[in-house]
Amino acid sequence: MKYLHLIWAALFRSKTRTLLTLLSVVTAFLLFGLLDSVRAAFNAGSNVAGYDRLVVASRLSITQMLPIRLEPQIERVPGVNKAVRAAWFGGIYRDQRNFFPNMSVGPDFFEIYPEYRIDPAQLQAFKSTRNGAVVGKALADKYGWKLGDTIPLQATIFPTGGSNDWQFKLVGIFTVADDKRQGEESALYFRWDYFNEANDFVKDRAGWWMVQLSDPDRADAVAQAIDKLSENSDHETKTQTEQAFNQAFVKQFADVGLIVSAIMGAVFFTLLLLTGNTMAQAVRERIPELAVLKTIGFSNRSVLLLVLAEAVLLLLLGGLLGLALAAVVMPMVGAASGGMIQLPSVPGATWALGVALALAIGLLVGALPALRAMRLSIVDALAER
Amino acid sequence: MKRIKKWLVNLGVVLALLAGLTAWTMLPWYGVLGLVALLVLWLLLTRSGRLALAAARIGVASLPQRWGASSVIVIGIAGVVGVLVAMLAMGEGFQKTLQLTGSDDTAIVLRGGSQAETNSVISREQVPLISSLAGIAKGADGQPLVSPELSQVVNMVTRSDGTDANAQLRGVGDAGWSIRPKVKVVEGRRFETGKRELVVGQGAQAQYVGLDVGSTVELANQDWTVVGKFASGDSHDSELWADAQTLATTYQRTAYQSVTVKLDGKDGFKAFKAAMAADPRLKLDVLTTADYYSKQSEGLTKLIKILGTVIGTIMAIGAVFGALNTMYAAVAGRAREIGTLRALGFRGLPVVVAVMLETMLLALLGGLLGGFVAWLVFNNYSVSTLSGNFSQVVFQFRVSPELLWSGLKWALGIGLVGGLFPSLRAARLPVTEALRAA
Numbered sequence: 001m002k003y004l005h006l007i008w009a010a011l012f013r014s015k016t017r018t019l020l021t022l023l024s025v026v027t028a029f030l031l032f033g034l035l036d037s038v039r040a041a042f043n044a045g046s047n048v049a050g051y052d053r054l055v056v057a058s059r060l061s062i063t064q065m066l067p068i069r070l071e072p073q074i075e076r077v078p079g080v081n082k083a084v085r086a087a088w089f090g091g092i093y094r095d096q097r098n099f100f101p102n103m104s105v106g107p108d109f110f111e112i113y114p115e116y117r118i119d120p121a122q123l124q125a126f127k128s129t130r131n132g133a134v135v136g137k138a139l140a141d142k143y144g145w146k147l148g149d150t151i152p153l154q155a156t157i158f159p160t161g162g163s164n165d166w167q168f169k170l171v172g173i174f175t176v177a178d179d180k181r182q183g184e185e186s187a188l189y190f191r192w193d194y195f196n197e198a199n200d201f202v203k204d205r206a207g208w209w210m211v212q213l214s215d216p217d218r219a220d221a222v223a224q225a226i227d228k229l230s231e232n233s234d235h236e237t238k239t240q241t242e243q244a245f246n247q248a249f250v251k252q253f254a255d256v257g258l259i260v261s262a263i264m265g266a267v268f269f270t271l272l273l274l275t276g277n278t279m280a281q282a283v284r285e286r287i288p289e290l291a292v293l294k295t296i297g298f299s300n301r302s303v304l305l306l307v308l309a310e311a312v313l314l315l316l317l318g319g320l321l322g323l324a325l326a327a328v329v330m331p332m333v334g335a336a337s338g339g340m341i342q343l344p345s346v347p348g349a350t351w352a353l354g355v356a357l358a359l360a361i362g363l364l365v366g367a368l369p370a371l372r373a374m375r376l377s378i379v380d381a382l383a384e385r
Numbered sequence: 386m387k388r389i390k391k392w393l394v395n396l397g398v399v400l401a402l403l404a405g406l407t408a409w410t411m412l413p414w415y416g417v418l419g420l421v422a423l424l425v426l427w428l429l430l431t432r433s434g435r436l437a438l439a440a441a442r443i444g445v446a447s448l449p450q451r452w453g454a455s456s457v458i459v460i461g462i463a464g465v466v467g468v469l470v471a472m473l474a475m476g477e478g479f480q481k482t483l484q485l486t487g488s489d490d491t492a493i494v495l496r497g498g499s500q501a502e503t504n505s506v507i508s509r510e511q512v513p514l515i516s517s518l519a520g521i522a523k524g525a526d527g528q529p530l531v532s533p534e535l536s537q538v539v540n541m542v543t544r545s546d547g548t549d550a551n552a553q554l555r556g557v558g559d560a561g562w563s564i565r566p567k568v569k570v571v572e573g574r575r576f577e578t579g580k581r582e583l584v585v586g587q588g589a590q591a592q593y594v595g596l597d598v599g600s601t602v603e604l605a606n607q608d609w610t611v612v613g614k615f616a617s618g619d620s621h622d623s624e625l626w627a628d629a630q631t632l633a634t635t636y637q638r639t640a641y642q643s644v645t646v647k648l649d650g651k652d653g654f655k656a657f658k659a660a661m662a663a664d665p666r667l668k669l670d671v672l673t674t675a676d677y678y679s680k681q682s683e684g685l686t687k688l689i690k691i692l693g694t695v696i697g698t699i700m701a702i703g704a705v706f707g708a709l710n711t712m713y714a715a716v717a718g719r720a721r722e723i724g725t726l727r728a729l730g731f732r733g734l735p736v737v738v739a740v741m742l743e744t745m746l747l748a749l750l751g752g753l754l755g756g757f758v759a760w761l762v763f764n765n766y767s768v769s770t771l772s773g774n775f776s777q778v779v780f781q782f783r784v785s786p787e788l789l790w791s792g793l794k795w796a797l798g799i800g801l802v803g804g805l806f807p808s809l810r811a812a813r814l815p816v817t818e819a820l821r822a823a
Binding site: 016017020021023024027028030031034035059060063064090092096154155156157159164201232234236238262263266267269270271273274277278280281 | 453499539637
């Protein structure tokens with residue numbers, strides 16, 4: 001620690017060069033922070049949430065609806081606490097571009113989603129209003145909806161009375177406490193019984209069930225027992241944990257992990273070259289100074305460590321700045337997109353990985369110049385041979 | 386006073402640079418060609434041009450001695466261009482695949498308000514009404530070319546990692562094949578009406594397990610035989626085709642989802658649309674398939690383009706710093722050389738141009754390298770994504786000449802920014818100090 005001042009002085013010996021290198025490192029880690037957070041958001045789905053919930057959907061495809069008579073059978077399976085039906089609605093608010101998920105759900109939906117916070121009085125209103133709807137706070141803020149407003153949705157799948165116009169009355173607004181799951185606030189839920197009565201096409205069918213388990217450890221056994229109920233019928237089911245269900249869906253869009261690693265590979269390879277070059281230059285310029293250090297008694301090892309520390313410090317400084325910048329930029333992007341893209345802040349794992357990468361790259365690029373500095377012969381160096 | 390003046394000049398340079406970059410990105414290829422021609426003429430015909438060329442030659446000749454530092458520019462820019470071209474090629478490939486699927490001489494009929502086939506419903510009674518409308522081409526047998534279709538999303542196991550993915554199973558009418566002449570059976574035969582037989586697209590066959598011709602697939606608890614394989618070069622390649630009637634009975638469907646018709650000549654679409662609007666029994670949307678499929682690709686293509694440009698820009702900024710660093714070092718390392726040139730009577734402009742030329746040459750190399758690697762690795766690289774119909778579409782990256790061209794323009798833009806400031810420093814070096822430099 002007592003050498004920090006020395007290392008710092010050496011680092012900023014050539015201000016322009018160090019500053020420019022530092023800025024390259026910052027951009028590289030900014031990109032890393034952004035991309036890795038997006039990857040984490042895609043892959044995690046909801047990591048913690050839903051550990052005690054299963055999703056029962058049709059084995060044939062997610063668009064195939066299931067008969068509602070399965071519900072009591074599912075609830076009788078040992079280990080199942082409660083099953084709540086849901087059906088995708090796919091309505092459009094004003095314009096196709098204003099996409100947000102909207103679906104009908106059974107009455108106990110908020111009971112098995114305790115992380116969705118809603119005022120008890122509003123929940124009561126939801127239960128007593130036939131065409132009542134509940135939306136997340138982010139969505140309500142986006143369109144300026146207030147309790148009591150009528151929300152018109154254009155049906156894309158299910159007409160009502162020959163027309164595509166559905167009207168819902170906003171009776172509740174829920175919030176999600178967890179920052180990472182803010183995206184889930186952009187959804188609208190309404191009552192399944194209203195959907196069932198009012199739509200012209202399907203009667204007594206649900207898209208899927210969300211099943212709450214009494215014991216999360218027995219998820220596999222319960223899932224198998226549920227799938228057994230409908231085996232060999234025309235409505236076979238597939239039961240997965242909520243997490244697996246979300247992941248399978250997201251994964252079909254694109255292999256985000258692969259794209260991110262490919263880009264980051266290109267970026268870090270370039271960075272390695274760039275900082276390596278800077279360090280080599282820095283040591284080459286300072287050979288007489290290093291020789292002086294050795295002359296006044298610095299051991300070979302401490303010279304090696306000094307140069308290594310310099311490289312690591314440069315990378316760490318740039319890496320931390322870049323990651324911090326990413327943490328600032330992410331919420332701004334989310335805000336600018338108007339809630340369309342919900343980006344979590346930079347997660348802890350990304351910070352850790354970023355710092356580890358900065359350390360590794362620093363050691364790697366510092367190694368050759370540091371070895372060179374260590375092997376310096378004092379006489380040759382002072383004579384500038 | 387001198388400080389303020391220098392600061393103001395630098396500010397002017399930055400503003401000019403921004404304006405120049407904006408103009409540069411919008412410059413069409415013949416504009417670039419004209420610019421290059423002008424530059425070459427200036428270099429060869431004027432005195433200061435020839436001086437600049439001579440100075441640049443010295444710089445380029447010493448490049449091999451500095452290959453480590455110079456490669457930072459080349460590799461840095463190659464990285465930017467490679468990533469940018471690859472991302473944009475992905476967007477372009479997706480767009481192209483869906484655009485190719487549609488054509489202007491066929492139209493698709495969907496229920497009013499539904500955006501995609503998955504959401505649409507067309508009842509059986511409506512099909513004869515649609516068939517009798519004006520504007521539909523007639524087949525060889527005098528029947529209107531109309532194909533009422535069903536689309537069913539089915540779970541298939543992927544070859545790559547054994548997970549389930551959504552595949553599109555399309556039930557087509559008899560006219561389905563003649564309406565889409567691009568769809569050609571390349572192995573086996575077409576399915577027979579009334580039998581549980583499938584013809585699979587080449588993309589689907591490559592993506593999913595168990596779709597070889599002759600094998601049996603279980604769908605909805607029924608065994609289906611794969612009797613053929615077709616190729617179409619568009620998004621139908623990712624589909625499985627079966628007889629619409631058979632599909633309807635298997636999945637207990639009482640209605641169709643879309644009707645695709647062949648239009649009669651140029652005015653067919655207008656006539657067909659007008660006839661549809663005139664019939665109060667048909668509250669349906671009509672689109673040419675070209676429109677329909679380009680709408681399907683719009684959102685995702687735009688997203689990929691924006692993402693690609695944002696990532697490219699961030700990387701470009703990083704590369705600019707790298708280039709600046711290298712060129713400042715190059716100028717500092719050759720201070721004595723440059724001082725000598727100045728003492729010999731080389732003025733500012735030739736020195737600026739010489740350093741710029743050197744940077745641009747390195748940037749050009751980087752751009753070419755990056756574009757080449759992107760083309761080598763990603764051209765026709767096959768991936769799949771979820772499309773508007775909740776089902777997988779396989780598409781290929783397309784590294785088109787236009788993309789490579791814009792990649793090169795990015796490379797030269799980065800070179801411009803990275804070279805300008807170091808070249809200005811070179812031109813401003815005080816001659817006496819520079820000559821004394823070690």
